[in-house]
Amino acid sequence: MSKLPFKVVAVDMDGTFMRNDQTFDRKRFNRILNQLRADGGHFIVSSGRPYQRLRKDFIGFLDRIDMVADNGSLLLQDDQIISTHLLTNRAALDLIRFIKEYYPESSIIVTGIENSYTTISASPAFKQTMNFYYPDRVEVPDLMTAVSPHDQITKLTLSYRHDFSAELEKEFNAHHAEKIHCTSSGFGLMDIVPYSVNKGNALKYFLRYFDAKPSELIAFGDGMNDKEMLELAGYSYAMENAEPALKKVAKYIAPSNNDDGVLQVLDEYLNN
Known part of the structure; x- marks a missing residue:
């Protein structure tokens, strides 16, 4: 140059x-x-x-x-x-279960290379935002049954009112062999990706x-x-x-x- x-x-x-x-x-x-x-x-x-x-x-x-x-x-x-760099199916399901238990106020989208899923019950504001970023997303009754071993999951995205990314990462990683990394976009959205x-x-x-x-x-x-x-x-x-x-x-x-x-x-x- x-x-x-x-x-x-x-x-x-x-x-x-x-x-x-x-x-x-x-x-x-x-x-x-x-x-x-x-x-x-x-x-x-x-x-x-x-x-x-x-x-x-x-x-x-x-x-x-x-x-x-x-x-x-x-x-x-x-x-x-x-x-x-993908999340395993087991890690994705463990994350969904963990978020539903400890952060039930958060809406979730599970992002795969080919398919992305949100729940029918996700907040209207969250779904409106996701319409732009994921125009082909699928709304399902339950994420646990929608995500299959054939889905190549790249990340989970959550809505939040206050940034709890460091807290979620620490708590999840303390009890799971497959580690994750949480990062905030600053727009009320948090991404969860494989650890590194x-x-x-x-x-x-x-x-x-x-x-x-x-x-x-x-x-x-x-x-x-x-x-x-x-x-x-x-x-x-x-x-x-x-x-x-x-x-x-x-x-x-x-x-x-x-x-x-x-x-x-x-x-x-x-x-x-």
């Missing part, structure tokens, strides 16, 4: 790359992406969103970007899944593949599920609208997502 100090760009979606109205400047992004690739760079979408949603978000760009989906459970290149899964570890995979160092990574985020990603990156940006705790992790602050902060920062690097 000749003029850029980084080889790899990684961006979160909600609250970071996407505006609050779920849009981004596609024309400007196309120009930036072409400039980045002309300099030998790589662009990675690193999100808690499922890959089916990300594929819809980036129609027209899928042959020029890579993806970290489900907070690191799925990695995609050239629109093909290249790595998976996070965006930082997923990006390490891509950095090895691209023969790049962490010091050659620029990353953007707004929530604590971006923490490991920003800790890894040589150039770490929290959005102006980011959680205060994440701003303490980042080296720099980018303009807000509604001001196209990611594209602003990348433009400055590309055109200086």
Whole structure:
């Protein structure tokens, strides 16, 4: 790479790359992406969103970007899944049982590579949100009977009124051999994934593949599920609208997502 100090760009979606109205400047992004690739760079979408949603978000760009989906459970290149980190069927069922017993106020969606399930009794607000992220989800009477050994489960997502991710992770892991990791998106949603899964570890995979160092990574985020990603990156940006705790992790602050902060920062690097 000749003029850029980084080889790899990684961006979160909600609250970071996407505006609050779920849009981004596609024309400007196309120009930036072409400039980045002309300099030998790589662009990675690193999100808690499922890959089916990300594929819809980036129609027209899928042959020029890579993806970290489900907070690191799925990695995609050239629109093909290249790595998976899955919960076993037993762990998924144990989690459902555990959540129903200790956090009954939470609505749940179980995310699989092919199928995603919510209950008919889930809260209307939760189901409305999930309609966007999981348009093909299936509503079932009972998650315990719906999830089968053939489902490839990447994560569970819960609703919450206060963030109990650290508490849930500690309590579940104390009594189960298969460990899990809980992370909050900051939008009243919590993701539960296999223990070692996070965006930082997923990006390490891509950095090895691209023969790049962490010091050659620029990353953007707004929530604590971006923490490991920003800790890894040589150039770490929290959005102006980011959680205060994440701003303490980042080296720099980018303009807000509604001001196209990611594209602003990348433009400055590309055109200086």
